[in-house]
Amino acid sequence: MDTTPTLINITRATVSKIGSVDFENLTFGNVFTDHMLACEYSNGAWQAPVIKPYEPFMIDPSAKVFHYGQAIFEGMKAYKDEHDDVWLFRPDENYDRFNKSAARLAMPEVPENIFIGGLKALLNIEREWVKKGKGNSLYIRPFMIATGSGVIAAPSTQYRFMIILSPARSYYSGEVKVIIAEHYSRAANGGIGAAKAAGNYSAQFYPTKLANEQGFQQIIWTDDATHTRLEEAGTMNVFFRINDTLYTAPTSERILDGVTRKSIIELAARENIPVEVRPVLVSEIVAAAENGTLKEIFGAGTAAVINPICGFSYKGKYYELPVSEDTFAAELKEKLTNIQYKLAEDTFGWTVKV
Template identity: 80%
Template sequence: MNSLLSDIKIIKAQTSKINEVDFENITFGNTFTDHMLICDFRNGAWEQPVIKPYEPFMIDPSAKVFHYGQAIFEGMKAYKDANEDIWLFRPDQNHERFNKSAVRMAMPEVPEEVFIGGLKALLQLEKEWVKFGKGNALYIRPFMIAIGSGVIAQPSTQYRFMIILSPAKSYYSGEVKVVIAEHFSRAANGGIGAAKAAGNYSAQFYPTKLANDQGFQQIIWTDDATHTKLEEAGTMNVFFRIGDTLLTAPTSERILDGVTRKSVLDIAKRDGIATEVRPVLVEELVAAAKNGTLKEIFGAGTAAVINPIVGFSFRDEYFELPKLENSFALDIKEKLNNIQYKLAEDTFGWTVKV
């Protein structure tokens, strides 16, 4: 790419929508800021990034994103501290994973100066949309789609990378009960489960609807071959506390390498909590629930950070989890949030000032 970051073209919106937004009553992912970043890949190279007003754009009906699903994304957040400074949380990890997804989907990698540099430029323009206060954040959605035309089944030669921003509060509300999958799979060995490909998520919608119809909010996915290993919860990595040990499945071709997941493990290790990264069996979970050693299950991901699960169902048997005063999930969430909001010292070097 020949363009320098200083060459980002900025077209400012004539008016702002910010005064029309009720920041205390926001539905996650429905409200967007005034501007977005666009950078196109054509003729084998990335073009000049443009920050422009948030608006629809034209695309050819034969664009390969529609026909062959070449689409990837990331989820990130920006936070504002008491000094009005804006911070990102481990953006290098999101950039690295985005490019791993790009490689797996036969898409071009996005340069750091566009992904990180472009994001910082966009956030500087939209800084008033990042609200101070714990629980407030600006959700960041970088994504890339194939915009090349033609319905022949081969990778596109043209792509569009974009970043859009959405003010956010908490992602989930209410108690979360899950059902353990026995038939449907989130991903398979050799597939694209480790990529944040759009199709991974659309494939989850139908089995999740079936779970919703049964009174459950999410599914704990199991391995595709035997359905005996616990892998992810909904769109999140999942942790199990058996006794005083925190268990989670290892990353693989089927399991996303979550940024929050890695951070939870690092905080747990720092605080002396025993952790095991290994396959966790369904029968092990059921046995622990029956003998009283299963203390907690929680999901970990960018949108919700940590989401406690109150109970699970397996083969029509429901297991309620105990209500704990010393919850690992809530304690780790508090410590993680304190780092993100600059309320505690970041001994890990995770936070990056915009």
């Protein structure tokens, strides 16, 4: 497969800002590297991609992205091993999901030589921004917006695909307490919940704000029709451990097909940890919390990898989870990150050298 763009115009920044960055004290997603990739879609075709200095850009006030929300993105990371080699983790999964999101929002699919090939070219320019050491990474944000002008309610005919990069440290969110949703939903059947559409995330902000005001950090979303099935935790997929079995909801039109989620399922199988992928009922999790068989809840996603949840609230009652040093969350996070940082053998073939 050819992942190298046939033509890519590179304009390098005259001065790098890397020397002014405190890599020991990074706020997630606030600092960006010297360069970005951009590629325009017009006249029914993708044009040649460019790599240029990171900078703001002009856009028409009537651009469709502002009025009809045609915007999608992905979240990925690059890692540097002890030999200064840079690695991606399952980029084919992000590429496939990006184009599924594009199709769902009536946007053009991005060719592999622009998405993967362009990303590799950008990473080769920004290699010094990928720091060695477990916990260090370079967060990768590919995204696409509708740039065509006009406020008629119809898909755009012009789009911009971009990749920006942000150095990141280990993501610690502290103690996480959640509310199980009884009214609000993340997504509905027939909707765009399975796409990484920008609007999915903005729709979560208000109910999450209400949860924050009650002293909770996130929401575990429930299905839109009955609010009896548990689906995702905040912006992450969610796992529940009852006794020594992990449970997680199947992907659907409402649930994102997370790369970390599917990696945990495969890794758990290798480690002989039972996993059941099936609808998870609120009632069974509450019952397990009450009878002491609920051992863990954790979110899974690119930023935090695995984020343990210490307790949840449902119908005004709070359930504290047991504290344990021997958790599936800690074990699986250690084994997964060791693969990502090339500290353990990648028996799955997930890592891709840049």
